[in-house]
Structure formats: structure tokens, C-alpha cells
Amino acid sequence: MRTGWIGRWLGAAAFTAIVASPAHAQLTPPANPADVESIDGIVNAVYEVISGAAGEQRNWGRFLSLFAPDARLVPSGSSNGFNNYQVWTPREYMQQVGPQLTQGGFFEREIHRVTERFGHVVHLFSTYESRGKADDAEPFTRGINSFQLLHDGTRWWVLSIYWTSERPDLPIPSTYLPSM
Numbered sequence: 001m002r003t004g005w006i007g008r009w010l011g012a013a014a015f016t017a018i019v020a021s022p023a024h025a026q027l028t029p030p031a032n033p034a035d036v037e038s039i040d041g042i043v044n045a046v047y048e049v050i051s052g053a054a055g056e057q058r059n060w061g062r063f064l065s066l067f068a069p070d071a072r073l074v075p076s077g078s079s080n081g082f083n084n085y086q087v088w089t090p091r092e093y094m095q096q097v098g099p100q101l102t103q104g105g106f107f108e109r110e111i112h113r114v115t116e117r118f119g120h121v122v123h124l125f126s127t128y129e130s131r132g133k134a135d136d137a138e139p140f141t142r143g144i145n146s147f148q149l150l151h152d153g154t155r156w157w158v159l160s161i162y163w164t165s166e167r168p169d170l171p172i173p174s175t176y177l178p179s180m
Helices: 004-020 022-027 038-051 060-065 090-104
Strands: 067-079 082-085 107-118 121-131 139-150 157-166
Touching: 038 060, 038 107, 038 121, 038 139, 038 157, 060 067, 060 090, 067 090
Parallel strands: 067 157
Antiparallel strands: 067 082, 107 121, 121 139, 139 157
């Protein structure tokens, strides 16, 4: 289906109106321009803000500034043979996961990325490994974060991050691992 310039303009205007709305501005701190000027910047910022030593508070204002209104974080996994998931807003993620990140220490880093882009829409698979301490020899888990990003003409926004961890019955395919 083709959308004319009016449809494209209305869609962009609606998103801009939501992002620029006073309600969204009150809930979301301004973003660091370096965090949202590029795909690398926004993905790196997500990993940086959730990572830190035990007892180190995370910069949740920075975290919130990366996400679009109504953004979602969706952890998924498998237990008892059933695939399951949860859906959180960025604030719910902070409440649910934030205390664990701070209490135990958590360092997650990207080890590989596959990016697909069509205009202002980006999907990327970001393979990660997680450690309790930055200098741990081995990660305690690995997995894939599926990012959906949008560029509004001014900056990048995270629309969603949907992820699952590697497990014995679900190894990460070589396509999503660094070349040896």
C-alpha cells in the first residue's frame, strides 16, 4: 500500500506532537545529544546506563531520555517448556530490575550487531554478554537484544527492546556472534 505525502506528514506530525507534548516533557529528562544523534550512540547509551558496580546507582534520568513515549522493554524466556514474556514500560523496568542491577553489580556489553534499516526505521539484533563485575573472566549469560529504533528527523528513540538469553536448548546462532 502506498502512502502519499499527506499520510507520511500526518504520521510524523502525530509522533512529533506526542514527543513534544508537555506531559511527555515532564516525564522524560532531556537527552544528551551524543546519546541520540546516532544508532551507535543510543545503543551504547542503553548498555552504559544499565551497567555498573554493586552499590553504584544508575542514571535513570539518562535511561528514560532514550525511550519514546509508550516504549516497551520485553524480557522473554522459557520455563517448564513454555515460552513466556513480560512487558514493561521503562519506568517499570527501573522498578523491577533496577534494584537487582545496583545490589549485585551488572555489566552488559554488546559483542556483535546485525542492523537492518529502512529510512527512519531501524531494527537491530545486538548480541550481548553480561558479567557481575567488569573484570569477570567469563560472562554469566549471553543473549540477544532486539532493538527497534526510530529517527524523528531530529534524534533517535528506542521504541522497544525485546530480549532473550542463550540457554543449552537455545544457543546463539553463528550469524549473531563475532567472526573468529
